[in-house]
Amino acid sequence: MQRKGITNLPLHSNHTPPWLWKRMVKLSGALTEVILEEYGQKEFLERISNPYWFQGFSCVIGFDWHSSGTTTTTCGALRASLNPEEHGIAVLGGKGKNSRKTPRQLEDISSTFNISTKATNTLIESSKLSAKIDNSCIQDTYTLYQHNFFLTESGDWAVVQQGMNTGSGYARRYHWMNTDMDNFLNDPHTGIECDKKQEETLNMSAKDSSEVQKISVDLINDNPEHLRTYFRRKDSKQTLLTDFFDFKQETHDVTGFNNQESFTMPAHHEVLDMDLSDNEFKVLKNAYEIQPENYKELISLKGIGPKKIRALALISDLIYGEKASWEDPVKYSFAHGGKDGFPYPVDREVYDHSINTIKDAINEAKIDKKDKLDAIKRLNKFL
Known part of the structure; x- marks a missing residue:
């Protein structure tokens, strides 16, 4: 299954305090290890590429639920806690100039993962195209400044990137997962979350x-x-x-x-x-x-x-006389539907699976009792 999406977040400029950052790295690593062991690497990418699960994961490890810093800090914590040789997953790219290092990092890590030159070139093209599409083909007033590329040893990938609207001070997050080259310009976003829909957005990646x-x-x-x-x-x-x-x-x-x-x-x-x-x-x-x-x-x-x-x-x-799509590619406002059936009925199975994935990971994580209880409290508050 391919999941990608968008989340709108307000800009918060303060840095994560060192005491919290250390705990976020420790907890994010512990939770990920359980998910990898119980569900596998591809399932972890499926979750990371889901904007709602990503948001919940960020909350559980200790971040404010609506801040733009969730992208930077959560991806940074995963990068610091995951060892490619041990976990089989690499987190590449980053914020600002670090995002432009992704192609070279892909070449380096492909050697570690024994990925062929042809497949590596495809991965590099996927990285560049995902950024070009969200920054240029979808003209929604958000300019990309962050690009994170998740890669498994089997060659599966996900992208989490973020753009900023300097006028409103809001950020928008974009998620990608294993998109085929033929589908990059055919409505690639399928799990989009956003409370505010732009009135007029040129979308040259749309099927229309x-x-x-x-x-x-x-x-x-x-x-x-x-x-x-x-x-x-x-x-x-x-x-x-x-x-x-x-x-x-x-x-x-x-x-x-x-x-x-x-x-x-x-x-x-x-x-x-x-x-x-x-x-x-x-x-x-x-x-x-x-x-x-x-x-x-x-x-x-x-x-x-x-x-x-x-x-x-x-x-x-x-x-x-041929018109492009001018519809903002935002489709959903809620993670699992609404109690009144709008924009669509709650899918209980998906809802419960989202909860249980994180909850099981917390219960099995190798962390001390206090950190575990605090994480469960944050999860319950979020839900």
Whole structure:
């Protein structure tokens, strides 16, 4: 089963106190060891890739339930407590510049796990694509600043990454699990949690955007130079009707009198209220020279970011009448459904399984009695 999702969280800037951090590392490691022993590595990834279980796990190990720091601290605690050679799981990447180390870390750990070069290259591509999609193809006002890649010795993977909306001060967390290359641009998010839905979000990873994906590639491969005419330049002013008067051409009105004013309308005019600079058009020209075979290859090219992806989507609508998806990919507001059946009835089996997985791990964890009781209290409070 593949689980991915989104969680909205407010920004808390304070650091975790050392005394709490030590206990979080110890408890997260103890709980994970039990889960690995009882359920296996893949089940652990399934849980980590579920945004609701991840949130519950963060609460149990001692973090405030609604803070954006749950992502940083929980992933950091797991990274500190898990030994790849002992547990068969590696936590790579991280926050800021550490997130950009993921490809190199994947090469290193693949040697430890004896993963083939071909499979390693696929893992690196998966890491880069998951980040590009959530940061550029899904334009929900959140900019990624954190990328955590979980990898097992058998090659299974999960991604937990987070973006920040600097205006609202909220973070949004994205979860991925073992997505096939063919499904990265076909509604990859299936377990999305978010209380606030954006009114208008360009989602070029949606199934409904598949035709626009193809048109975007065609627009690039047909030479993007002609696309300049569709954009409003930075120095553009409001266009007036008198701007199109032609005083040189002599015409006659219906009365037969000379009329020295005629209209000469341009063959093209700027219609999109956005601008692409000369340097940005250079990126499109470079893409044209490469001739990408598909949309996945196009968005993977250097320099193809949110602005260019949006521009191609808008031109696709303008020229061909093909609209991309503008629906925020948020589907659920609750972890297990609501008591009134909205947005869907409570699935008791899934609900109980979520509880029991954590509770069993706590009971079996090799930690002292006080830490165990405190963890159970936090779990009961969360539930």
